Amino acid sequence: xxxxxxxxxxxxxxxxxxxxxxxxxxxxxxxxxxxxxxxxxxxxxxxxxxxxxxxxxxxxxxxxxxxxxxxxxxxxxxxxxxxxxxxxxxxxxxxxxxxxxxxxxxxxxxxxxxxxxxxxxxxxxxxxxxxxxxxxxxxxxxxxxxxxxxxxxxxxxxxxxxxxxxxxxxxxxxxxxxxxxxxxxxxxxxxxxxxxxxxxxxxxxxxxxxxxxxxxxxxxxxxxxxxxxxxxxxxxxxxxxxx
Numbered sequence: 001x002x003x004x005x006x007x008x009x010x011x012x013x014x015x016x017x018x019x020x021x022x023x024x025x026x027x028x029x030x031x032x033x034x035x036x037x038x039x040x041x042x043x044x045x046x047x048x049x050x051x052x053x054x055x056x057x058x059x060x061x062x063x064x065x066x067x068x069x070x071x072x073x074x075x076x077x078x079x080x081x082x083x084x085x086x087x088x089x090x091x092x093x094x095x096x097x098x099x100x101x102x103x104x105x106x107x108x109x110x111x112x113x114x115x116x117x118x119x120x121x122x123x124x125x126x127x128x129x130x131x132x133x134x135x136x137x138x139x140x141x142x143x144x145x146x147x148x149x150x151x152x153x154x155x156x157x158x159x160x161x162x163x164x165x166x167x168x169x170x171x172x173x174x175x176x177x178x179x180x181x182x183x184x185x186x187x188x189x190x191x192x193x194x195x196x197x198x199x200x201x202x203x204x205x206x207x208x209x210x211x212x213x214x215x216x217x218x219x220x221x222x223x224x225x226x227x228x229x230x231x232x233x234x235x236x237x238x239x240x241x242x243x
Contacts, residue, residue: 030240032239032241034061035236059081067145074114079108089166114126117217121153125150128147131143144172153165167193187218205238208236
């Protein structure tokens, strides 16, 4: 949507890991970057219609990271917008809005992740995340907030190229806000997978390209459910600072 744009909703811990995963092997203390995303968002709405939805779009974001000894921390913020063919995801559990053709939705995303290099190229990650999904007309916001746990790794294939990847499990609580009033409406569970490569222009500047897949299932208090599948390609540019 124009307000935020949908599905910065990608991932989850893995978008944040995109930052920490690549540079965790270097002596640089700080890293900052920008990124562009493009992809599709599909899923199935709840009964009785079980209607499928599909949308395409993208957005942009910023990332930052810090490394101290074997500890790695990373922060990611992103906004995105998607347009849907026919219908979009229902604003469950607001039954009066289900089944209508919502062709636009938006999302903001916040990720904070930490990793510890137990092994040189493979390490566990733990993250906090928040998704703010926005529909317009009327103005309704659905917030997913919780944590993610996974594992990340990287492997150099030449002096300038590095492969990286991660897999994470997500668990979040769902709140909905209408006219400023918030209500706990359910829980969400998901899995995020990422595979990418980084190219070093220099010691301090690198380009990253990654493919990400995100699967999410929302279970609502009124016994309704909804599934989401998000696939994106992300292109990012990073600059390293420090020693």
